[in-house]
Amino acid sequence: MKINHLTSAEENLMRLLWKLGSFYLKDIMEQHPEPKPHQNTISTYLKILTEKGYLSTEKEGRIFRYQTIVPAEEYRKYLLIQLSDHFFSGSGKEMISFMIHEQMVSEEDLKGFNIDFDTAQKKEPEFEYANEILNTKKDKKKSKNKKKKKKKEKD
Known part of the structure; x- marks a missing residue:
């Protein structure tokens, strides 16, 4: 499964969507914390996330039901690999050493x-x-x- 990069706004929305799993636009609007974005903004993000392969859609009458496709754990793995490759020469050992040195672990x-x-x-x-x-x-x-x-x- 190829995973595409998400912008920070897409990533923030995906955190909510992973919690919901399967949902309608109204579910997102109800669950989204304040300040709530406009419904059109959410619709645009849903379209983008569907195109990037994170969501699937199923038309039910006049509305769409969305389902997350990429699990949160897969995205987390993707991000860690990217971080490792770009900043630690692909070395988990270097990452852990850095985290210990920076007192993160x-x-x-x-x-x-x-x-x-x-x-x-x-x-x-x-x-x-x-x-x-x-x-x-x-x-x-x-x-x-x-x-x-x-x-x-x-x-």
């Missing part, structure tokens, strides 16, 4: 994912990314020095 937040940080410190392959992100620069230097020593011992 804490170690406590990451512990909620049942990552065993003691095991991560032992550099088991499946936890290596956590080790690299959570260690301080000092710990990274120590780790690099240990690797250099081991490499020299092998040679």
Whole structure:
């Protein structure tokens, strides 16, 4: 499923539409928070969102029933991939590192994912990314020095 970019106004409206799922224009007008846009404005956005593939329509007499096609989770995934590609060279590791550095994510937040940080410190392959992100620069230097020593011992 190809997902198209939404403007911020379209995205704001889609948040409401995802909650509604299946709806008529009158449902949107009732549910839209104040200040309510004009009905023609909403109609124009519905047409655009239908053309972009976010909504389907079914004519019922003189009115249309709309249905969301693209799930909110798919759009969220699309946005994260775009963000990752444009600002973090496609690296989830860089994104998480940035979020930790900017204090958007804490170690406590990451512990909620049942990552065993003691095991991560032992550099088991499946936890290596956590080790690299959570260690301080000092710990990274120590780790690099240990690797250099081991490499020299092998040679």
